[in-house]
Amino acid sequence: MMKNFVCHTKDLKNHQSYGFQIPLAEDNELDIVVLRQGKLIRAYLNHCPHLGIPLNWQPDKFLSLEETHIQCSTHGALFTLEEGYCISGPCRGQSLTALQTEIDEQGDLYLVSEQ
Template identity: 40%
Template structure:
């Protein structure tokens, strides 16, 4: 497992989402995003199960206008924040790929398979 630093706790506020590019961009990288809801942080790979494209169309914009669901900017699929399950759109029944989060005194880390 490879451990990547995401951000300090104060850099991800309640009801917000934030994207991260991990690894060496020259060698290819993993894109992930994190959302804080009800004091919990949820992280997923930034890849829609429908077409394998990034979910965001603007930097750090992963949520619907109400901030209640994750939304794919390309075709409007909606995902539950807590589980990543697609509840509306062409990939209904599929799910986002979760990424394990580790809490430390410095902030948040994600763990990715090498």
């Protein structure tokens, strides 16, 4: 199992979204979205299932104006915060790729993968 440090959870404000580039082997990066809703923290690939492009329209801007959904900046698709499921737009019925995370005793957030 591999763990990659993402951030300190104290730096994640409630009901906000954040983009991170996680360094991987061979000079590659994984572009992710992190959302905080109270004590729940979720992470998804920053990758629209419709066009395969990043979701954000500006750094750390992934949410709809109402902050109730993740919104693709290119075509306005809306995804639920809880599951990343598309409820509106050209990729309706598809989902964002959820990522496994872990928080240690110090409150550090890690991305966990099987590699």
